[in-house]
Amino acid sequence: MKRFLVGSLAIIGALSVLAVLGFFFLVVAAAASKPSVPGALVLELDLDKPLPEQVAQDSLAGAFGSEETTVRDVVDALEKAAKDERVKALLVRVDQPGSAAVIQELRDAVKAFRASGKKAIAYADTFGEGGSGTGAYYLASAFDEIYIQPSGDVTLTGLMMETPFARDAFAKLGVQPRIGQRHEYKNAVNTYTEQGYTAPHKEAMEKLLGSLYGQVVNGIAEGRKLGPDEVKGLIDQAPLLGQAALEAKLVDGLLYRDEVHEKVKKEAGEDSRLLFLDKYLERVGRPNTEGETVALVYGVGGINRGKSDSNPLSGEQVFGGDSVALALRKATDDAKVKAIIFRVDSPGGSYVASDTVRREVQRAREKGKPVIVSMATYAASGGYFVSMDADKIVAQPGTLTGSIGVFGGKMVTADFWSKLGVNWESVVQGKDADIYSSDSDFTPEQLAKNEASLDRIYADFTAKAAKGRNLPLEQLQAVAKGRVWTGEDALANKLVDALGGFPKALELAKEAAKLPKDAEVRVQVFPRKKQPAEVFAELLGGGGGDNSEDEANASTATSPLQPVLAQTQALYRLGVKLGVIRSQTGTLSAQVPDTRF
Incomplete structure (x- = not known):
């Protein structure tokens, strides 16, 4: 009986292995058998x-x-x-x-x-x-x-932009926002601290929407051979x-x-x-597959310390500072790469992670590798921080960029818990161990420390931005203060160098690499895309690199529990927003307006 059971298990195991191998064979065979393209x-x-x-x-x-x-x-x-x-x-x-x-x-x-x-x-x-x-x-x-x-x-x-303001709702819940911002246009926190637009907030939003509206009107007028005033009249009808x-x-x-x-x-x-x-x-196949190599590195999503990740349920991506820095480092150290296009699509996030990536952009230039940033939907706050040291920055007229500023603090929830009959008690060692605890308000000394931290980060951000953009500090500071600009206005303010998308970035990359304008180039994405077999290996617990410089470490290995973990993380982030979980200082993030087209 024992031999029968052992034999049966061995057969089942062998059949399972054959089934997996068969599945991989079908995947490879399907990929290899590409139908032809019709003659017309x-x-x-x-x-x-x-x-x-x-x-x-x-x-x-x-x-x-x-x-x-x-x-x-x-x-x-x-x-x-x-x-x-x-x-x-x-x-x-x-x-x-x-x-x-x-x-x-x-x-x-x-x-x-x-x-x-x-x-x-x-x-x-x-x-x-x-x-x-x-x-x-x-x-x-x-x-x-x-x-x-x-x-x-x-x-x-x-076009229309809407911003929710919940100060009174938080007050009714017993939640007190204690968040500092640098400076008056850094309006990401206004949702929690205000009950309507402040004058600077409204000014920035009206300027932003006005710029986008003008782009839409002029684009339609050009495409339909109408006058801009005609288009505006039709919009109103x-x-x-x-x-x-x-x-x-x-x-x-x-x-x-x-x-x-x-x-x-x-x-x-x-x-x-x-x-x-x-x-x-x-x-x-794609164009740009032969000739000198131009690297393409993506930085997509909110910026966090650590590795890039994605939520398999929502599709939301995380811009991991370590992963993007590694990709830039690999492209920099590859002797075949003549220039790097860094595609940024991020509203910002961690100050430290942003600086990690900025350093690799700086390092690439120090090693003689030109870096051209191509901005997508937004490259604001931390998204701008990672971009500002590039040789050239390209944005679309409608890209939301800038927001050179910072906010940080905490949500005090003691009254909220008290209404629920919950009392939190703490034991601490160290005078300010509870500085970012949501259970108690800042002491005057703790508040001063938080404000000093924001001042330091803002001074660092503006100084590095001025140096990266080759602008006098005073001129840079005048367009900073946490303000979000369209790409069109950012160009006028010298925060970007040109308007356009991938083709414009590639043109500037060739120019920076001293290649002829009509030269054939090979665009190579760093890190390389993982094959299904590699992802399956990680699902089963394998994969990963041998050291921190391995390309396999460019993103977090996926596990069978990843969907559950992702949803847990989403609840965690909600807790941070509500102040139930403590937040942190030093956030380079911009409120990205929801523009309704």
Whole structure:
């Protein structure tokens, strides 16, 4: 009986190993058998949700199907398609394209595609239903033609920013915010400390929204061959029903999806076929794969100390200072790399982690490796801190950047717990061991220490920013004070060097590396993307590098408990916000306004 059980277990074990090996074989075989590209095709893209900047390095999506299409995927695919004679046109269903900066990146790519002589067509069932369709229409206006179905409309109602203020709610709960800020425009904490806009806060938001509004108006006017005042008038009339939008020259026709497809295929040729953009890119490959190497390093998400991570349930990414610093270090030390593009998409976070990454940017330049920062949706506060020492900074006009400032302190929750009948008692060793405890208020001496810490960080931030941007300290301080700017205004204030996206950053990288403008280059992402087998190994408890310089340590190894851990961390962060868990000082984070398009 014993032998039978042992034998059975051995057979089961062997079958399990064979099943796993078989699964890996199928994954590899599926990846190797790529279908061909049709001889005549219309490239198709469905923007039904905002595009991410980056797919997490430890994502398993590639093993079970297509990964999410990223901003760079679209830019690269359109660059490739513009030179591909098989591609006759581009057809995009526009619904939820994302932030202003992402929309502008896509607009640039579409206009570059059109410059090759190929047609780009946008369509939607409607631009906004029960909400604004301004952002979607702003993107569509970069296309040759725009269609909506007869029952649709164009809800081109403009832009709006909303900010919640909960000071009175916290007071009712018995929670007292004790948070300092540097300086009056560092408004991330105003949600907790105010019941409405302060004068500086309102001034900054109105300037920010005004800049974005002007960009949208001018973009639509250019794309639809209308005057800016005409566009503003139409915005004030919106929402416009389909026929009214057609008469106002905002759309080129009222067609259903099948009619749009029939029209596009007829114009492209009866033998043409539709092909999704991600499938096209997968089959033909990316551009910029030969020549001198230019490294591409991503810094996406809120900045924390330690390793980069991602929540497999929400998709939220964490910009780990150690991981991004390691990627920059690897690119710096690689003799083949001639320049580095650092793609930053972060509202900020840890001051220390931000400085860890800034040091690697500085180190790269000291070793003769030019660094070009390409800013995405936002590069504010800590996101600006990691960028400011680069050779050049590129931002989209709608990128939210700057916010050179700091806040820090704690939420005092003693009265809250008292209302619940809970009394916290502490035993401490060290006069100020409880300085950041949420159970008691700051003493005057502790408050002075917190304020001094904020002063020190702000002085360090502004001094390093002035040096990195080669500006007099006084000039830098005038545009600092925690204020968020659009990329357009940041350029005027000399906080960035140029407006644009990936292509502009690559152009500047070639220039900094002393390569010809038309030189072929190979863009290599650091760290390299993990293969599904490596991620599976980490899921089973393996993986990881041999030392701190190993590329395998660039992100946290995923475990079967990661989803549970991620949700626990989310609850922890909520606790910090409510003051139930103590917070910390020295936070380089900006309140990123929720702009409604």
